[in-house]
Amino acid sequence: MTSFQITELKNFMGKLLGTDCFDSFLLAGAQVVTAVEYTIDGRIHSEFYSREEREDPSVCPFEFAPWADMRPVLFQMIRGRRSPSRFKLMLHLRPDYVPGVLKGADPSLSPEQVKALVITVRYEEGRASIVTGTAFHSFVLDKTLDACWDKTMRQFLTARQIAYTES
Numbered sequence: 001m002t003s004f005q006i007t008e009l010k011n012f013m014g015k016l017l018g019t020d021c022f023d024s025f026l027l028a029g030a031q032v033v034t035a036v037e038y039t040i041d042g043r044i045h046s047e048f049y050s051r052e053e054r055e056d057p058s059v060c061p062f063e064f065a066p067w068a069d070m071r072p073v074l075f076q077m078i079r080g081r082r083s084p085s086r087f088k089l090m091l092h093l094r095p096d097y098v099p100g101v102l103k104g105a106d107p108s109l110s111p112e113q114v115k116a117l118v119i120t121v122r123y124e125e126g127r128a129s130i131v132t133g134t135a136f137h138s139f140v141l142d143k144t145l146d147a148c149w150d151k152t153m154r155q156f157l158t159a160r161q162i163a164y165t166e167s
Helices: 009-018 051-055 067-078 095-102 144-159
Strands: 003-006 025-033 037-041 086-093 114-124 127-136 164-166
Touching: 003 144, 009 067, 009 127, 025 067, 025 114, 037 067, 067 086, 086 095, 095 114, 095 144, 114 144, 127 144
Parallel strands: none
Antiparallel strands: 003 127, 003 164, 025 037, 025 086, 086 114, 114 127
């Protein structure tokens, strides 16, 4: 687990909310505090869809809503004359990207063992940070995936020209 302190807030917020930069993630949950507090559970409710839609894997292929679909909603909550008091976004890397991160980890780990590769984006008191995390379906003693996920996030942020310091 690593904490990345974002050093250029305006650039970061523009990329997070205004571009496809983070569209390889799913929104597991969000909390936005403005004049009121909004809480979003990003879990897909399959019963919302018709039987035909549920059988089509392209309609709702994930447990959580794609960030690309939720980004405009969050943008509407966050934008305005005043910055929000705070917000927290819990994003999971899409499962189809997990094997790429696993390449540098323990070879005995399989994508099926990984429940989620997580980033938590926090904004409070005019500062933003990203904290990485991993979750498994069962206990795993090996920590090489944690190191690979942290390295992947460093590369991700650098490639997208998002300035940060680590703490």
